[in-house]
Amino acid sequence: xxxxxxxxxxxxxxxxxxxxxxxxxxxxxxxxxxxxxxxxxxxxxxxxxxxxxxxxxxxxxxxxxxxxxxxxxxxxxxxx
Amino acid sequence: xxxxxxxxxxxxxxxxxxxxxxxxxxxxxxxxxxxxxxxxxxxxxxxxxxxxxxxxxxxxxxxxxxxxxxxxxxxxxxxxxxxxxxxxxxxxxxxxxxxxxxxxxxxxxxxxxxxxxxxxxxxxxxxxxxxxxxxxxxxxxxxxxxxxxxxxxxxxxxxxxxxxxxxxxxxxxxxxxxxxxxxxxx
Numbered sequence: 001x002x003x004x005x006x007x008x009x010x011x012x013x014x015x016x017x018x019x020x021x022x023x024x025x026x027x028x029x030x031x032x033x034x035x036x037x038x039x040x041x042x043x044x045x046x047x048x049x050x051x052x053x054x055x056x057x058x059x060x061x062x063x064x065x066x067x068x069x070x071x072x073x074x075x076x077x078x079x080x
Numbered sequence: 081x082x083x084x085x086x087x088x089x090x091x092x093x094x095x096x097x098x099x100x101x102x103x104x105x106x107x108x109x110x111x112x113x114x115x116x117x118x119x120x121x122x123x124x125x126x127x128x129x130x131x132x133x134x135x136x137x138x139x140x141x142x143x144x145x146x147x148x149x150x151x152x153x154x155x156x157x158x159x160x161x162x163x164x165x166x167x168x169x170x171x172x173x174x175x176x177x178x179x180x181x182x183x184x185x186x187x188x189x190x191x192x193x194x195x196x197x198x199x200x201x202x203x204x205x206x207x208x209x210x211x212x213x214x215x216x217x218x219x220x221x222x223x224x225x226x227x228x229x230x231x232x233x234x235x236x237x238x239x240x241x242x243x244x245x246x247x248x249x250x251x252x253x254x255x256x257x258x259x260x261x262x263x264x265x266x
Contacts, residue, residue, distance in 0.1 A: 003177030005170075009249045016230055039185035044252045047205060047259060051224040054209075057202035058102035066115045070122055071093050077126055078089065 002026050007037045011044070085134045085141075092122055096139065100146050107150050107221045109210055117153060121146040147226075154218050154236055172253050183257055201263055208258035215239075216251040223248060 002010070007030040013019050014027060031038050100121060104114035125145050132141060172183045179185070209217060215237070222233045230244050239247070 003173070004179050005173040005177035008253065009245065012245060012248045012252065018230070036179050036184050039187065040252075040256065043185060043188060043259075044256050047255065048224045048252070051205065051209075051220075052227070054202055054206060054225065055103050055106040057199055058106060058206065059203075060102050060105045060111075061098045062101040062115060062118065063111075066119070067093050067097050070097070070119050073119070074089060074092070074122060074126060077123075 002030050004030075004034060004037050007031065007034065008040050011037075011041050085137050087129055087132055087138050087141075089126055089129065092125070092142070096142055097122075099139075100142065103143065103146060104150060106206070106225065108153065109214065109217065113153065117146065117149045120149050124149070151226075151236060154222070155238075157214075172257075183253075185256065186260060188260070204259060204263040205255075208255050208262065211258060212251055212254060216247050216254070219244060219247045220251045220255070 007027055010019060010023060010027045014024065019027065031041060097118060100118045101114055104117050105111065108114050108117065121142060125142055128145075136144070171180060174180050209220065212220065218237060219233060222228045222236060223230070228236070230241060230248075233239075234241055234244050237244075
């Protein structure tokens with residue numbers, strides 16, 4: 001029987017199919033009987049999957065000063 | 081008919097500076113570095129504008145340049161901070177490698193999962209992500225935001241695969257715990 005620490009570690013390897021059949025089976029067995037690790041797997045899978053939308057929800061904007069600075073550099077380069 | 085795109089450098093800053101900045105801020109913890117990377121993106125784009133093939137939109141082209149700048153930034157830093165995760169006292173698991181009572185995952189319930197798509201959730205996720213150590217954060221970004229696999233990430237960051245699996249394990253443990261504390265508990 002593998003430990004919770006190992007099971008939660010192996011979950012990420014399983015995602016990339018990097019587990020042997022034997023290890024994979026051990027993980028499956030652990031997750032079948034351990035509600036805590038099962039929760040860990042479902043919850044982490046869920047937020048990892050939607051992390052690629054993070055930038056669409058960002059409220060950060062660039063400072064006006066920096067924008068003016070870049071505009072100046074670009075216009076100097078362009079010669080206008 | 082094939083669509084041909086055009087560049088309009090005079091409008092770049094007004095049109096894209098904030099979007100590119102948000103793109104960088106999602107991947108880098110420092111607003112100064114993000115601003116500098118956006119500046120470098122515009123300068124490289126300006127210098128490369130003669131080679132622009134017009135087969136990608138101006139926006140996609142700028143974002144592709146910016147993404148390369150970010151990965152170069154990650155590369156430059158590599159080797160500086162291989163963390164010794166094992167030296168840190170493990171608060172997640174006890175000596176038998178069982179979850180500790182303090183950190184064991186709680187049931188997020190139907191509401192927890194349903195609310196996970198909400199705008200406020202992303203703000204908590206962004207904050208929790210910022211609390212990760214720099215290398216943990218880079219590993220997480222490359223894997224779940226940029227969609228690289230572990231072998232590619234090890235090459236970019238100059239880490240071994242066992243470093244990688246420990247880092248991603250720790251990142252997930254910490255993010256999950258932080259989300260539970262700051263979002264699900266509300």
